Amino acid sequence: MQMKSKIAALxxxxxxxxxxxxxxxxxxxxxxxxxxxxxVNPVNNKLYxxxxxxxxxxxQPGLLPPQSWEKLLNEKALADHFxxxxxxxxxxxxxxxxxxxxxxxxxxxxxxxxxxxxxxxxIEAPLRITEVRYIKRxxxxxxxxxxxxxxxxxxxxxxxxxxxQADKGVFDExxxxxxxxxxxxx
Amino acid sequence: xKKSFVLFCFTALFTTVAYASPxxxxxxxxxxxxxxxxxxxxxxxxxxxAEVVVEGEKMSCASCHGTDFSKSGKHHKTxxxxxxxxxKVTADRYTEEKKIEKWFKRxxxxxxxxxxxxxxxxxxxxxxxxx
Numbered sequence: 001m002q003m004k005s006k007i008a009a010l011x012x013x014x015x016x017x018x019x020x021x022x023x024x025x026x027x028x029x030x031x032x033x034x035x036x037x038x039x040v041n042p043v044n045n046k047l048y049x050x051x052x053x054x055x056x057x058x059x060q061p062g063l064l065p066p067q068s069w070e071k072l073l074n075e076k077a078l079a080d081h082f083x084x085x086x087x088x089x090x091x092x093x094x095x096x097x098x099x100x101x102x103x104x105x106x107x108x109x110x111x112x113x114x115x116x117x118x119x120x121x122x123i124e125a126p127l128r129i130t131e132v133r134y135i136k137r138x139x140x141x142x143x144x145x146x147x148x149x150x151x152x153x154x155x156x157x158x159x160x161x162x163x164x165q166a167d168k169g170v171f172d173e174x175x176x177x178x179x180x181x182x183x184x185x186x
Numbered sequence: 187x188k189k190s191f192v193l194f195c196f197t198a199l200f201t202t203v204a205y206a207s208p209x210x211x212x213x214x215x216x217x218x219x220x221x222x223x224x225x226x227x228x229x230x231x232x233x234x235x236a237e238v239v240v241e242g243e244k245m246s247c248a249s250c251h252g253t254d255f256s257k258s259g260k261h262h263k264t265x266x267x268x269x270x271x272x273x274k275v276t277a278d279r280y281t282e283e284k285k286i287e288k289w290f291k292r293x294x295x296x297x298x299x300x301x302x303x304x305x306x307x308x309x310x311x312x313x314x315x316x317x
Contacts, residue, residue: 056264083241084263085292089284154265161265 038111042169045099051088052096057160059129060169061103062113067125069100112171130156142184152179205273205315209283217308230313233306240299247297247310255317272317280315 040062043049052058061069071077073096078086088096101107105117112134119134126132139156147153153161160166165175178184214225235253237246243262251259255272273279280286290310294302302310 054266055261056266085295087288087291152265154263158264158266 037109039171040112040169041103041108041110042167045096047092048096048099051092055084055086056158057166059159060113061100062105062108062110062169063116063129063135064104064132065106065117065120065125066101066104068120068127069097069104071125071127073097073100110169128157129159142178146178146181146184150178150180205280207273207281207315209286210280210311210315213283213286213311214308217304217311220304222305222308225308225312227309227313227316230306230309233309234313238298240297245297247293249297250293255314271314273315274317280311286311 040060043053043058043060048061049058064072072081073093075087075093078088078093105113105120108114108117115134116129116132119132120126129135147156159171162176162178163171164177165172176184234247237244239245245262249262250268251271256270256275258270259268260266261268269276269279271279290302290307294300294306
């Protein structure tokens with residue numbers, strides 16, 4: 001009986017405790033989708049998906065800290081975006097900027113985004129996800145022949161070439177398939 | 187003989203103007219206002235595969251889009267699949283003025299290292315919507 005009421009008290013406590021975070025949509029969402037919670041918050045903005053997913057997979061904002069996005073998402077930077085023209089109309093740029101900033105690595109409760117936020121804290125913000133220490137470390141054992149020498153990958157930048165659920169924000173090792181190297185895992 | 191020639195002309199005319207969207211019409215009118223007297227589809231066809239060396243890489247429109255308009259292409263750098271250029275395959279092609287102009291701007295710079303002229307864009311657009 002005593003045990004039972006203790007559990008009940010604990011449950012009530014938990015419920016009350018979580019009441020204070022109801023406003024935090026991300027956390028709440030994250031709590032109820034355990035797999036995603038480990039991963040990176042998926043993109044739920046159509047304009048971003050269309051505009052920033054036209055030349056490459058639409059990188060989740062949670063893959064870079066806000067200081068990096070700040071450098072990438074302005075008129076001047078987009079006119080020469082890694083050698084290409086990715087200019088946007090003013091209104092579209094404003095919408096995309098706001099969406100990205102609200103979901104950047106430091107704002108996310110998703111585990112990998114947190115790791116990226118930590119890995120980039122206090123250093124010059126990188127322009128590329130592939131320059132983030134955490135991301136570099138996760139891939140440093142993959143030989144060049146599977147990336148640069150692989151015509152269906154070409155560069156580590158193309159996450160979705162290997163991460164089959166990258167568009168859902170899932171980068172778990174178990175979802176990786178390297179094109180032309182079915183046995184990369186051996 | 188004469189009759190079949192007329193018929194031929196009629197069919198040719200019909201097939202080239204068979205597709206037009208409010209967006210392509212409005213853009214072609216804009217190019218006309220910018221001084222384009224007439225469009226040259228044969229030139230567009232040649233320009234499509236005309237190679238220019240940009241940043242050490244030989245580039246043309248076909249580098250990313252290929253030459254079969256019913257098939258998808260691949261971005262030369264990122265490898266991302268680009269949907270077929272033919273509106274018969276990709277239904278929303280050439281339906282949005284803003285989008286057509288945006289990609290003309292980006293891709294002329296990417297493939298030729300400069301923006302295209304109104305004449306070149308008018309030629310390409312007329313050529314492409316007929317595919």
